[in-house]
Amino acid sequence: MISQLKQELDTPDFIVVEGPIGVGKTTLANKLASSFGSDLLLEGANENPFLERFYDDPKAAALPTQLFFLLQRTRQLAEMKQEDMFNPVRVADFLIEKDRLFAELTLDADELELYEQVYSNLTIDTPQPDLVVYLQAPVEVLLDRIQKRGLKHERFIEAAYLQRLCDSYVRFFYQYDDTPLLIVNAADIDFANNEADYQLLHQQISEVQSGRHYFNPTQVAL
Secondary structure, eight states: OHHHHHHHHTOOSEEEEEOSTTSSHHHHHHHHHHHHTOEEEOOOGGGOTTHHHHHHSHHHHHHHHHHHHHHHHHHHHHHHHHHGGGOSOEEESOOTTHHHHHHHHHOOHHHHHHHHHHHHHHSTTOOOOSEEEEEEOOHHHHHHHHHHHTOGGGTTOOHHHHHHHHHHHHHHHHHOOSSOEEEEEOSSOOTTTOHHHHHHHHHHHHHOOSSEEEEOHHHHHO
């Protein structure tokens, strides 16, 4: 049944949802996985023992925080690659290249050099997604969503840090052409609680076959 649905929609085998903290990537990844009956790869932020320390004292905890995430993400992708013949569709809420965006923001020069050596060895053969969905929203929207979900390890996130992160994402995806890309204005779409919004976005995702595409729900509504 799942294979038949995939064939009818011509759904990509491996979909990645990306974007800055608070934009809704995990929520969307969960809903897409449910729609497709697919495997789901989620960032395990709660499993990182250094994360809360990082937000409290970034300079002291940046390197172990980043290395933990890198090891975690590459392990997940390696396990997915071994199992891919059994799962027609897979959805993840992270792109492995995003790991470097955070590293470049948080590590000093010596730490970044060490990180790059580890990154190069661990990501030699990681699987490429067939589609990336990049969610964007202004910093004030992200801060509001972060505050509402109330995760303990996120309580020290500052607007300046989020702005630098958003700027890094914009620069990265401005040059990104490794896979088909759908850029979504996620500021005014509530795919978590509004089924009509979700179905509209789901349709856009199902239709992307190649190239770079933009989806602005506000313009669609007009």
